[in-house]
Amino acid sequence: MNELFGSSRAARRITSTLAWLCYLFLLVPSLIVIPISFGNPGQIEFPPRQLTLDLYRQFFTDPAWWGSMVQSLLVAVATTLLTLLLAVPAAYALARSRLPGRRGLQGLFMMPMLVPVIVLGLGLYLQFSSWGLLDTTAGIILAHIMLTTPYIMVSVLSGLKHSDIALETVAAIMGASRVTIFFRVVLPQLKAAIAVGALFAFLMSLDEVVVAYFLTGTQTMTLPVKMFSSIRWELTPVLAAVSTLLTVLSLLIALGIIALQRKTEASS
Amino acid sequence: MASSTSASDLGPGTALLLLAPLTVLMAAILLYPLGVTVWTSVNNGGFTLSAYADLAQSTLFLKVLRNTFEIAIGGTLMSLVIGYPVAMHLAAQPPTRRTAYLIMVMLPFWTSILVKSFALVAVFGNQGLVNQLLGFLSGGAIKLPMMFNRVGVILGMLNFLLPFMILSILGSLLSLDRRLILAAETMGAGPLRIFWRITLPLSMPGMIAGILINVTLSIGMYITPALLGGRQDMMVANLVDFYTRQTLDWTAASATAVVLLVLSGLLVALLGRVRGAAGLSEAGA
Amino acid sequence: MTVTTAPAMVELQGVSKRYADVDALHPVDLTIAKGEFVTLLGPSGSGKSTLLNLIAGMVAPSSGRIVIDGRDATTLPTNQRGLGMVFQNYALMPHMTVFENIAFPLQVRKVPKAEIRRRVGAVLDLIQLGHVANRRPRELSGGQQQRISLARCIVYNPALILMDEPLGALDKKLREQMQLEIKRLHAELGITMLYVTHDQDEALTMSDRIVLMNGGRIEQQGTPDTLYFRPETVFSAEFIGSSNLLAGTLEAGPDGAPVLRTALGTFPVPAPDRPIERGAKAMLLVRPENMTLQRGGDTVHVTGRIEDSILLGGVVRHFVRCADGSTIIVQELNQPGRVDAERGHEVAAGWLPQHGRLLPAPPAG
Known part of the structure; x- marks a missing residue:
């Protein structure tokens, strides 16, 4: 083995020890919530002294928790669908037209990724308070569409870059209309890229705290906002159950994205 | 230009039609609120920069600004020092094993920041795993306060920043030509010299990108200092929230937000230039 | 003990290399005399690169003994074997100037600064590239880069220089020019050279002795004339000429x-x-x-x-x-x-x- 240090055994051992400590530090906080979530409802325990499902029972019977979970899922699903509806055609137009200023537009669509969320949160708070959109589900969905647009953009644009333009040209030569080409030729090639973007957007919206914290109130509180105030003020063990559910969901989505990316890589 | 138009190109009319809805939405939900923020910061019954002048005089603001830089730069440097050997370890693995290790590095990236914050409290808090262990080993004599203070913020920050740093450096290390190291070895160079003269300088683009990404991400951090820090560890983002909700001083909140926007804008621009330069040099090689 | 006329620079005794269940190299005996120009010739997968990497210390042999310059080097790390090596892709450090690249092995040997300047200048003159000392490798042509890579080798007078298809990336004309240049350097400096190629013309042009490899074994060895006129196997006859x-x-x-x-x-x-x-x-x-x-x-x-x-x-x-x-x-x-x-x-x-x-x-x- 030729290492980056050359072949020094001592150097290798040191980096390897450091690396494993770091893997542990990165891994443990994401996973430790799982055993804690099966513990006693009384207090946060690790390792749990007895295994129960009490924390999950509490979570699913408390409308404050359960309701915010439903709200979050609702917002995330609506956000994902609406962002797809707006961003996929826009990405297609960016990739397949020679419109002057399309680079500027692309910059605009990517911008939410670069601006600190707290700034967006404040701006939307000021704007929505005068538009009467504070503490409304429509308001938070609008904000999340803006926040998730760049992620779907990146995915779909790279999908378009890898798709075969010649197929579209051939279809046009054979007399297919624009609409036919888009639905019969372009979209089928973009399926995986769109799915990756959608999963990303769903997860982003589901986990988003800062903007939601500014825009939602008691009527529209999402799960992350509920968690945020719970960690801040009471630190209840129910959090472990919520965290486990979220982590499992995130992992499933991550696996889905990785599988989809593998598939597109293999096919291209 | 016109002659290169192909059958697959959209006409300008169709393109505009497809782009219009998203453009309108982004103008209304992104540009407009940013404009409102800037406007609020300079409007007090007429144009004025007094909000910024007040900030410059405010001991709270200056202290928070110093906190922000201290935490962002300190966290980034620690992330660099820890992340570098980890990236080296990853780069030295055969591809299949590297993928497995990368999953461990990427896990925090996929986990909700709230889950991680909660878990960090459970691990490093006063009743947490580490302190239980320390207490058990020392018979109750040692208890390290590691949460709701600067240590807590840095721990949370590192957990969040490390994946970005590691991936960035790993990219540089993987594109490094291993034959250079073989060449140096045949010329008689030892491990330390190879590291200082070849590995380190050639991974500089990855390090710089990693540092800039880390600073950019940490400078706008809100959740971690709010949940894992104490009163003394407030950062700029927390100050925006404080002005907005506690003192209801929207002008000060907006001015603070604009300062943060400008700072991170500069960092993003710098990152873009570094990325561009790195891209060019790779293409030239 | 084998009796050779010139003292041996490299002696391989029953050296073999096995990867998992593939014999990359069957046990091989090979002696290279001091000052000799030996070419390892063969198709890809014939074991010639494995043999070179074994001598360089980049892979460890599965069996046998490697003696370099009278010293048992079987388990010696690469950086202590006192070798020079020229790679096909040149392996010049992209972040160092031409001067710094050539100075690097001298710095490793803790040569004083003034001496470094003198010696680097001398080899740059030898390869007639003194005017590019302050440029970066990527500003140079392929042929120039390969000459720099040669200079980086000869500057510290290694007893043995290994060359792994060094001209593979160059076009035909440049390759022929470089063949003559390497031959000239070999004649002038008297350094032992072990050269790996799959190109029979290159082997015939340059070598004192050709070691023809096939399927992880030495098929035949001898002077270019011997291999051309007196092939011992059908493989030798078909591979050369x-x-x-x-x-x-x-x-x-x-x-x-x-x-x-x-x-x-x-x-x-x-x-x-x-x-x-x-x-x-x-x-x-x-x-x-x-x-x-x-x-x-x-x-x-x-x-x-x-x-x-x-x-x-x-x-x-x-x-x-x-x-x-x-x-x-x-x-x-x-x-x-x-x-x-x-x-x-x-x-x-x-x-x-x-x-x-x-x-x-x-x-x-």
Whole structure:
């Protein structure tokens, strides 16, 4: 083995020890919530002294928790669908037209990724308070569409870059209309890229705290906002159950994205 | 230009039609609120920069600004020092094993920041795993306060920043030509010299990108200092929230937000230039 | 102990390399004398690069002993073997200038600064690239980069320089120029060189000795002339130069001298280097340039029809299709006023019996 240090055994051992400590530090906080979530409802325990499902029972019977979970899922699903509806055609137009200023537009669509969320949160708070959109589900969905647009953009644009333009040209030569080409030729090639973007957007919206914290109130509180105030003020063990559910969901989505990316890589 | 138009190109009319809805939405939900923020910061019954002048005089603001830089730069440097050997370890693995290790590095990236914050409290808090262990080993004599203070913020920050740093450096290390190291070895160079003269300088683009990404991400951090820090560890983002909700001083909140926007804008621009330069040099090689 | 005329620079004793369940190199004995230019020649996968990497210390041998300059180097780390190596992709440090690149091995050896400046200057003059000292490698052409990479090697006078297909990335013309340059440096500096290539012309041009490798074994070794004129196996004959091979059975002729009975006739053959049993399968090798398209005469010949004649500049190649479907190549010097036989015309391709060479038939499969 030729290492980056050359072949020094001592150097290798040191980096390897450091690396494993770091893997542990990165891994443990994401996973430790799982055993804690099966513990006693009384207090946060690790390792749990007895295994129960009490924390999950509490979570699913408390409308404050359960309701915010439903709200979050609702917002995330609506956000994902609406962002797809707006961003996929826009990405297609960016990739397949020679419109002057399309680079500027692309910059605009990517911008939410670069601006600190707290700034967006404040701006939307000021704007929505005068538009009467504070503490409304429509308001938070609008904000999340803006926040998730760049992620779907990146995915779909790279999908378009890898798709075969010649197929579209051939279809046009054979007399297919624009609409036919888009639905019969372009979209089928973009399926995986769109799915990756959608999963990303769903997860982003589901986990988003800062903007939601500014825009939602008691009527529209999402799960992350509920968690945020719970960690801040009471630190209840129910959090472990919520965290486990979220982590499992995130992992499933991550696996889905990785599988989809593998598939597109293999096919291209 | 016109002659290169192909059958697959959209006409300008169709393109505009497809782009219009998203453009309108982004103008209304992104540009407009940013404009409102800037406007609020300079409007007090007429144009004025007094909000910024007040900030410059405010001991709270200056202290928070110093906190922000201290935490962002300190966290980034620690992330660099820890992340570098980890990236080296990853780069030295055969591809299949590297993928497995990368999953461990990427896990925090996929986990909700709230889950991680909660878990960090459970691990490093006063009743947490580490302190239980320390207490058990020392018979109750040692208890390290590691949460709701600067240590807590840095721990949370590192957990969040490390994946970005590691991936960035790993990219540089993987594109490094291993034959250079073989060449140096045949010329008689030892491990330390190879590291200082070849590995380190050639991974500089990855390090710089990693540092800039880390600073950019940490400078706008809100959740971690709010949940894992104490009163003394407030950062700029927390100050925006404080002005907005506690003192209801929207002008000060907006001015603070604009300062943060400008700072991170500069960092993003710098990152873009570094990325561009790195891209060019790779293409030239 | 083996007795050699010149003291050995490298001695491999039963060295082999096995990866998982693949023998990359079967046990090999090889001695390279001081000052010698030895080429490892062979197709890819023949074990030549494995052999080079074993000597460089980049892989550890599965068995055997490696002695470099009188010192057992079997387990010595690469950086303590005192070698120089030239890589196909040059392996110049992209972040260092040409000067810094060449100075690097001297810095490793803690040579004083003034001395470094002097020696780097001297090798840059030697390769006539003094004017690029302050440039970065990527600003130079491929040929210049390879010369810098050579300079970086010779600047610290390693006892042995290993070259792994160093000219593989260059175009034909530059490659020929560099071959001469490397030969010149070898003659001037007297450094032992071990050169790996799959290009037979390169091996023939440059080497004192060629070690031909095949399937993880040494097929044959010797001077370029030996390998060309006295190949011992069909593989050697076909790998170096072009060849006509006639397969047949070895028999005793009317006068007791050996003859080979083939599908195209029975031909007298010279005695083989290693005895071949009467009645055994064997092959007769005749190089195309030793054949003539003849019009009568008493030399041995095969007959066939001219399939094509192609002009290669100084020589002409005729392809003669014989009765059994095989093609014989005849190469003649190109002369002004040359008249080729017409396509499809019957001709005789003849050779002098002493120009033929009898080889054992290759193992079946």
